Amino acid sequence: DTGVSQDPRHKITKRGQNVTFRCDPISEHNRLYWYRQTLGQGPEFLTYFQNEAQLEKSRLLSDRFSAERPKGSFSTLEIQRTEQGDSAMYLCASSLSSGKSGGYTFGSGTRLTVV
Amino acid sequence: RKEVEQDPGPFNVPEGATVAFNCTYSNSASQSFFWYRQDCRKEPKLLMSVYSSGNEDGRFTAQLNRASQYISLLIRDSKLSDSATYLCVVNVPLTTDSWGKLQFGAGTQVVVTP
Numbered sequence: 001d002t003g004v005s006q007d008p009r010h011k012i013t014k015r016g017q018n019v020t021f022r023c024d025p026i027s028e029h030n031r032l033y034w035y036r037q038t039l040g041q042g043p044e045f046l047t048y049f050q051n052e053a054q055l056e057k058s059r060l061l062s063d064r065f066s067a068e069r070p071k072g073s074f075s076t077l078e079i080q081r082t083e084q085g086d087s088a089m090y091l092c093a094s095s096l097s098s099g100k101s102g103g104y105t106f107g108s109g110t111r112l113t114v115v
Numbered sequence: 116r117k118e119v120e121q122d123p124g125p126f127n128v129p130e131g132a133t134v135a136f137n138c139t140y141s142n143s144a145s146q147s148f149f150w151y152r153q154d155c156r157k158e159p160k161l162l163m164s165v166y167s168s169g170n171e172d173g174r175f176t177a178q179l180n181r182a183s184q185y186i187s188l189l190i191r192d193s194k195l196s197d198s199a200t201y202l203c204v205v206n207v208p209l210t211t212d213s214w215g216k217l218q219f220g221a222g223t224q225v226v227v228t229p
Contacts, residue, residue: 103161
């Protein structure tokens with residue numbers, strides 16, 4: 001396990017379709033985070049998990065977004081009824097309990113384009 | 116007001132020169148601070164943590180001023196490979212989690228020219 005893996009790397013979808021992204025964190029990391037990044041902006045927090053528990057969900061996350069981490073390992077982020085404004089890079093990161101020692105390790109991201 | 120604010124730049128720096136920039140944060144409860152580096156269309160990568168007493172990592176020096184709530188990064192002897200966006204990052208504690216989450220600034224773009 002060499003890092004955080006995200007799949008797919010790129011996704012093009014038509015407006016109104018549902019999409020699901022997967023993240024596999026570093027195996028010993030118990031925390032997993034989802035961020036979204038648009039051009040010229042820093043990553044914006046969406047949600048995070050400690051093991052299988054979802055601890056916080058950003059107000060940015062409308063009810064069209066849902067994230068799960070059913071067994072405390074990989075996580076999925078689903079967007080229902082996609083809109084053009086959902087086009088962004090979706091980044092997953094993982095860390096040990098607090099991350100104090102070294103912040104997060106990010107995956108390469110999933111770039112979503114809604115047409 | 117944004118929780119973490121940075122000058123977007125770009126800072127155009129001749130190779131070999133020194134460049135410095137900073138960011139401000141709004142949450143006085145933040146306890147951990149980082150600089151991340153992000154190359155174009157790549158994921159952010161941790162550059163260095165920032166400690167209260169200031170710290171160096173090779174050509175990079177980070178400083179923290181808790182009273183004024185700002186963090187700085189200085190790059191000496193700039194290399195072409197230092198061209199990137201530098202993200203200022205602080206933790207935001209939550210009522211249910213003292214560590215909380217990381218909040219990112221929008222980044223400062225540095226362009227090192229030959």
